[in-house]
Amino acid sequence: MNQLSSKENPVLDTFPKLLAANAARFPDETALREKQYGIWKSQSWSQYNSNVRSIAQGLQVLGIKPGEIVGIIGDNRPDWVAAEIAVHACQGVSLGLYRDLMEQELAYLVNYAETRIVFVEDEEQVDKFLNLEEECSCVEHIIYEDPRGVRKYDDPRLISLESLREQGEAQHKQEPASYESLVSAGNGETLAILCTTSGTTSHPKLVMLNARSVIEHCNDYLRVDPKDETDEYVSTLPLPWIMEQVYAVGMSLISRMTVNFVEESATMLSDLREIGPTFVLFPPRLWEELVATVRARMMDASWVKRTLHDHFLSKGLSGFDSNQPSALAEWGLFKALKDRLGLTNVRSAATGGAALGPDTFKFFLAMGVPLRQLYGQTELLGAYTIHSRDDVDFDTVGVPFCDAIKVRIEQPDAKGIGEIVTRHDNMFLGYYKDEVASQEDMREGWMHTGDAGYYNSAGHLVVIDRISDLATMNSGLRYSPQFIENKLKFCPYIGEAVVLGADRDYLTAMICIRYPILSKWAEKQRISFTTYTDLSSRPEAYELISEEIKRINETLPEAQRLRRFVLLYKELDADDGELTRTRKVRRKVVNQKYEDIIDAIYTDRQAIEVDTMITFQDGTQQRIQTSIVVHVLDDNKLADAREALS
CATH class of the missing domain: 3.40.50.12780 (ANL, N-terminal domain)
Known part of the structure; x- marks a missing residue:
């Protein structure tokens, strides 16, 4: 070299x-x-x-x-x-x-x-x-x-x-x-x-x-x-x-x-396949979209192809869990799938910018894509932790690049969870025209990230969520919305999710459908619809998402399972201030903007009437009048939870 x-x-x-x-x-x-x-x-x-x-x-x-x-x-x-x-x-x-x-x-x-x-x-x-x-x-x-x-x-x-x-x-x-x-x-x-x-x-x-x-x-x-x-x-x-x-x-x-x-974002997948990159870095949303795309394509496949896909995928995931890669799954599915996604030549793959759901991570590792998680901040020159090639744990973000990078947990609680603070030789010079913010975030040479995390028994850093985003329910249970949201977004029909429950008796969610895939599903089911808003209000869409959430709930502790959800009438959008330009949820903005809907979810109302204006990037506006259904996932368990807290 x-x-x-x-x-x-x-x-x-x-x-x-x-x-x-x-x-x-x-x-x-x-x-x-x-x-x-x-x-x-x-x-x-x-x-x-x-x-x-x-x-x-x-x-x-x-x-x-x-x-x-x-x-x-x-x-x-x-x-x-x-x-x-x-x-x-x-x-x-x-x-x-x-x-x-x-x-x-x-x-x-x-x-x-x-x-x-x-x-x-x-x-x-x-x-x-x-x-x-x-x-x-x-x-x-x-x-x-x-x-x-x-x-x-x-x-x-x-x-x-x-x-x-x-x-x-x-x-x-x-x-x-x-x-x-x-x-x-x-x-x-x-x-x-x-x-x-x-x-x-x-x-x-x-x-x-x-x-x-x-x-x-x-x-x-x-x-x-x-x-x-x-x-x-x-x-x-x-x-x-x-x-x-x-x-x-x-x-x-x-x-x-x-x-x-x-050439353009619309041709990215085909261009990627033509180049056959040896290294890729995708944000979590793009890895999630790739999984969703695969599942969407299988909707159009014949019954035989769907059956073979499910069989080989099951074999591949089981082989990954047992640390015995399945040659049958590689031959029958993964080799062709990597080629279709342009990942055949990849020698190194990374994800960063936000947490990637473990189900998505496992899917690509089982396929043979050498995916590793990165963690870092802009102030610290981006990523500074990574998994070792032979020690990938998708629940963690790995270890620092070198000994010169110091990462410690500030004021850990009884479980070892505290704020992640970092320092190394190549840090930022401060914030432009903002000495006060520079001094607040940089103290005695350490960058205070604002993220909550801990080290596990293997010495890997585990990042839970932003400290400001960790929430506490009325029962005193502390939970990470991001962890549950990542599980939800593994579903091909869910594009974005905001989990709610701070100072409440139970958890709920506002869901944004993944319109390109859900619309394809609706067409195959001969369900008529006109727009995103119309499709998100269809009873069939609620039933489909409900079944997906019930499946995800089974993987969560009882107290952290979703009890209700609504399908929003629009996608969360950076142009509306609901997401950052790197597609992270601005929770304070979302909580304020949808305050009425959030409050209604925690009442006995079955539907919420919406009459609002949305503004497009070119400045034009459109009035939206619709009704959002509050879907209850399990009335009995919800009643039990209320009774236990009363």
């Missing part, structure tokens, strides 16, 4: 320096690959470096200053990464912005960071900034990549990426050595990246990171999960997220693994 490392080469302490070194040593080796109009187009390290150089020198023409913050918004593309590294080459600071941010969310972040220059992908993102002209007066230059639909605008702030490159090339011809001097002057200790936090309780904070810390943390990660130039990675997670920064930027530059960019 011929990797670049800033520890072995102290000069290579910034992304532009690593890129320039790769371009010099491996000019023709493939660095990036992107699918456009159905064709995969490769970019060598030399071409990658030239693109960055042109953009960086174009930014110099625009007058970028050291320490200036530049925003980047759009889908995962090679030019997104090139723009970031070009900003760093100019000693600037990159701020990744989630492409689906609403205009007001975007305005808050841009104004907070006082961003003068922004890179955008297409007309959709251009329109956002044009609409925010008065609110975001700090923006002076909007550099767009895709010219389709943008040529009709005459805003003086607009400049095409191609035009910026041309200006950069002209600058390079005048001063051929200027870019090399600019890169060599870079300092890995200075602020280079602003990453947004999840923002589960309020506006996201901006985490300040320097390049040296990211590079060194990537080196620590690569020692426990090695990558090299033979590895293929598909970039599917948003580039503003810290873990995609680690993989698509940091690890790629160090290990030289090829980073592939899909």
